[in-house]
Amino acid sequence: MSGERYAEQARRWVRAARPEAPPRLPSDRHRLVGAVQGALRTRRRKRMVVRSVTVLGAAAAALALVLTRPDVHGHLTAQAPAPAPAKASTHARDLTVVRANTDGSSGIALGEDVVKPVRRGMMLQPGIQLVAPNAGDVQIGTAQGTLLTLEPGGTLTVTEATETQRFALLRGAVRARVTKLAPGERFLINSVDAEIEVHGTQFRVALVEGDAGCAVHSTTRVSVTEGVVSVRSAGQEVRLHPGEEWPAGCAPVRVAAEVAKPAAPVRIARRSKAPGHTRHMAAEAPSEAPEPSVEPATEPAADHTTAPAPTQPPPVRTIALPAPGTSAPVASEARPPASAPPVGPVSQLKEQNDLFAAAYRAKREGRETDAIRLLTRLVRRFPDGIHVESALAERMKLLAVGDATAGADAASEYLSHYPSGFARADAERLVARSAAARKP
Amino acid sequence: MLLAAVRAGDPMVASALCDRLWPQVDKTIRRLVGRRDADHEDLAQLALIELVSTIGRYRGDCSLDTWAQAVTANVVFKHLRRRRVENRIFADLLVDDDIAAAPTHVERRSATREILNKIAKHLDGMNERRAWVFVLHDVMGYDLREVAQMTKASVAATQSLLVRGRRELHDRIGQDPALVEVFAKSDGEEARS
Numbered sequence: 001m002s003g004e005r006y007a008e009q010a011r012r013w014v015r016a017a018r019p020e021a022p023p024r025l026p027s028d029r030h031r032l033v034g035a036v037q038g039a040l041r042t043r044r045r046k047r048m049v050v051r052s053v054t055v056l057g058a059a060a061a062a063l064a065l066v067l068t069r070p071d072v073h074g075h076l077t078a079q080a081p082a083p084a085p086a087k088a089s090t091h092a093r094d095l096t097v098v099r100a101n102t103d104g105s106s107g108i109a110l111g112e113d114v115v116k117p118v119r120r121g122m123m124l125q126p127g128i129q130l131v132a133p134n135a136g137d138v139q140i141g142t143a144q145g146t147l148l149t150l151e152p153g154g155t156l157t158v159t160e161a162t163e164t165q166r167f168a169l170l171r172g173a174v175r176a177r178v179t180k181l182a183p184g185e186r187f188l189i190n191s192v193d194a195e196i197e198v199h200g201t202q203f204r205v206a207l208v209e210g211d212a213g214c215a216v217h218s219t220t221r222v223s224v225t226e227g228v229v230s231v232r233s234a235g236q237e238v239r240l241h242p243g244e245e246w247p248a249g250c251a252p253v254r255v256a257a258e259v260a261k262p263a264a265p266v267r268i269a270r271r272s273k274a275p276g277h278t279r280h281m282a283a284e285a286p287s288e289a290p291e292p293s294v295e296p297a298t299e300p301a302a303d304h305t306t307a308p309a310p311t312q313p314p315p316v317r318t319i320a321l322p323a324p325g326t327s328a329p330v331a332s333e334a335r336p337p338a339s340a341p342p343v344g345p346v347s348q349l350k351e352q353n354d355l356f357a358a359a360y361r362a363k364r365e366g367r368e369t370d371a372i373r374l375l376t377r378l379v380r381r382f383p384d385g386i387h388v389e390s391a392l393a394e395r396m397k398l399l400a401v402g403d404a405t406a407g408a409d410a411a412s413e414y415l416s417h418y419p420s421g422f423a424r425a426d427a428e429r430l431v432a433r434s435a436a437a438r439k440p
Numbered sequence: 441m442l443l444a445a446v447r448a449g450d451p452m453v454a455s456a457l458c459d460r461l462w463p464q465v466d467k468t469i470r471r472l473v474g475r476r477d478a479d480h481e482d483l484a485q486l487a488l489i490e491l492v493s494t495i496g497r498y499r500g501d502c503s504l505d506t507w508a509q510a511v512t513a514n515v516v517f518k519h520l521r522r523r524r525v526e527n528r529i530f531a532d533l534l535v536d537d538d539i540a541a542a543p544t545h546v547e548r549r550s551a552t553r554e555i556l557n558k559i560a561k562h563l564d565g566m567n568e569r570r571a572w573v574f575v576l577h578d579v580m581g582y583d584l585r586e587v588a589q590m591t592k593a594s595v596a597a598t599q600s601l602l603v604r605g606r607r608e609l610h611d612r613i614g615q616d617p618a619l620v621e622v623f624a625k626s627d628g629e630e631a632r633s
C-alpha cells in the first residue's frame with residue numbers, strides 16, 4: 001500500500017472536495033422525449049427491415065436449394081412464380097406433375113369430382129388417379145427429388161401423400177426414383193396383389209397379363225435397378241437387391257408399351273356411375289375388394305370419359321374404377337385376379353418362401369453357413385421352385401466368400417441352369433477368377 | 441413491459457423510458473463531466489438514444505440502472521475524446537466552480553483548488569485508461585464490475601488497470617515536491633488531531 005500512498009491521499013482530497021452533486025431535471029423534457037420517440041421509431045423500422053431480410057434470405061436459400069435439384073429444376077422454373085420455392089420448401093412432400101405431353105394427349109386426372117387433363121405443375125392430392133396416355137408417359141415428383149414415371153397407358157392412384165407416400169398401380173407400369181427417406185418416412189406402391197416398399201432406390205413395378213409358366217400367380221412384376229426394395233405378397237416379404245426381379249423365375253418384365261398395347265382407347269367408368277359395370281364386376285369378383293379389373297367392354301357406359309383419340313382402332317377396353325372415396329384399390333395380401341388360373345398348392349409355396357426367408361435372415365445375421373445350408377436345402381427340395389434362381393445366385397456368392405473354388409462350382413451350376421439369368425455376370429466373374437487362380 | 445415495448449420500438453413508451461432512466465443518466469454525466477458542463481443535456485439525449493438502440497444487447501445480467509450507467513459512461517467517454525483537444529479532462533472534471541462556492545475559508549478554498557489542479561494535471565498526464573479507472577473506482581465509487589462495463593473491458597483487465605493506475609499516480613505525485621509537502625502536512629495534521 002505504501003507504493004500507492006500518494007494515490008490514496010489524492011483520492012481523499014478529490015472526494016472531499018467533490019461532494020455528490022444534487023440531481024437535476026432536464027431543462028427541455030419535451031425535446032428529450034421527442035428524441036427518444038425518434039429513436040424508438042428508428043428501432044422499429046430496423047427490426048422490420050431485419051425481419052424482411054431474414055424472410056427474403058430464407059426464401060432465397062429455399063429457392064437456391066430447390067433450383068439445384070436437377071429433377072425439379074425444369075418444373076419449378078417453368079411453373080412457379082417467386083414465392084413458390086418457399087412453398088416447395090415447406091411442403092417438400094407435395095406431389096406435382098413434373099412432365100406431361102403438351103399436345104393434348106397428356107392423360108387425365110380423376111379426383112372425387114374432377115376429370116381434367118394432366119398439366120405440368122398440377123398438384124396431386126390423395127385420391128387423385130392419373131391415367132397416362134398411350135403415346136407418352138407422365139412424370140410426377142416432389143421437391144425432395146422423388147420422381148415417378150407412369151409409363152404409357154398406366155393408371156396410378158395417389159393413395160397417401162403424408163410422411164407415408166403410398167400409390168396404387170392399377171394398370172401398366174411405373175418407374176420410381178426415390179430419394180433417401182428421412183426417419184418416419186415411407187414410400188410404398190401397392191399393386192393388385194403385392195405391396196412394394198422402398199428404401200431409397202430405383203425400381204420398376206409392372207402389371208402383366210397372367211403368366212402360366214410362372215409358379216407365382218401374380219400379375220405384378222418388380223425389377224430393382226438400385227438400392228433395396230421389399231415386396232410383400234401372400235404374407236411373405238422378399239427383399240430385392242439391384243438386378244433382382246420379383247417374382248423370381250418368372251418371365252422377364254415386358255415394357256409397359258407392350259403390356260398396354262391392346263388398350264389404346266381407354267374408357268374409364270366409375271363404379272358408382274356405371275351400375276351395369278358394377279354388377280358385372282360383382283359377378284366376376286364376389287369379394288368386395290375394390291380391385292381394378294380389365295375386361296372387354298361390350299358397350300360404352302353413359303358417363304365414360306374417352307382418352308385421347310387412338311391412331312389405330314384397337315379393341316376397346318374398359319377399366320372399372322373404385323367409387324370416389326373408397327380406399328386404395330389394392331391390398332397387400334395376394335389375391336388372384338378374377339381371370340387368373342387357380343392358385344397352386346399353397347403349402348408348398350409357403351414352405352419355399354419360409355426356407356428362402358430363413359436363408360436371408362441367416363445371411364443378414366451373419367450366419368453364412370446356415371444360410372448356405374438353407375439355400376442348398378431349398379434348391380434340392382424344390383428344384384423347380386420359384387426361388388431357385390435367387391437361391392443359386394445367393395448360394396454362389398456366399399460360397400465364394402470363404403472358398404473361391406466352391407463359389408466357382410456354384411457359379412457353374414447357376415450358369416448351367418440360368419445361362420441368361422440376372423446373376424450371370426457375377427457367376428461368370430467367379431468362374432473366370434477361379435480359373436485364373438488355377439493357372440500355374 | 442417497458443423493456444419489451446422499447447425492444448419492439450413502441451414510440452408511446454418514450455416518456456416512461458425517460459422518467460425511468462433519467463436519474464442514472466444524469467448522475468453518470470454529472471460525475472464524469474462535472475455538474476455544470478454545457479454539454480450535459482446533449483449528452484443525456486445521446487445517452488438515451490444509445491440506450492434505445494442498444495436495448496437488444498441488454499440480457500438482464502445486471503440491473504437496468506447499472507446498464508444505463510455503463511452505456512451513458514461510454515457515450516461520455518466518446519464525447520470527451522472528441523471534445524478535448526488538450527489534456528484537460530480531469531482538470532475540468534475535478535475543479536469546478538462549486539468548489540469555489542463551498543462554505544469554507546477563502547484561503548482554504550484557494551489551497552484546495554490548487555491541490556485539485558495539481559492532482560488533475562497528473563491524471564491528465566497519465567495513461568488515459570488507467571486514469572479513468574482510478575477516478576471511476578477510487579474517486580467516484582463505482583465497483584470494478586461497473587467500471588469494467590463502462591470502459592468495455594474485462595473485470596480482470598480493469599483490476600490490472602486500477603493497480604497500475606494507482607502506482608503511476610503515486611510515482612507522478614512522488615516527483616512533485618510541492619504536492620508531497622502538502623500531503624505530508626495533511627498527514628501530520630491528521631495524526632495530531
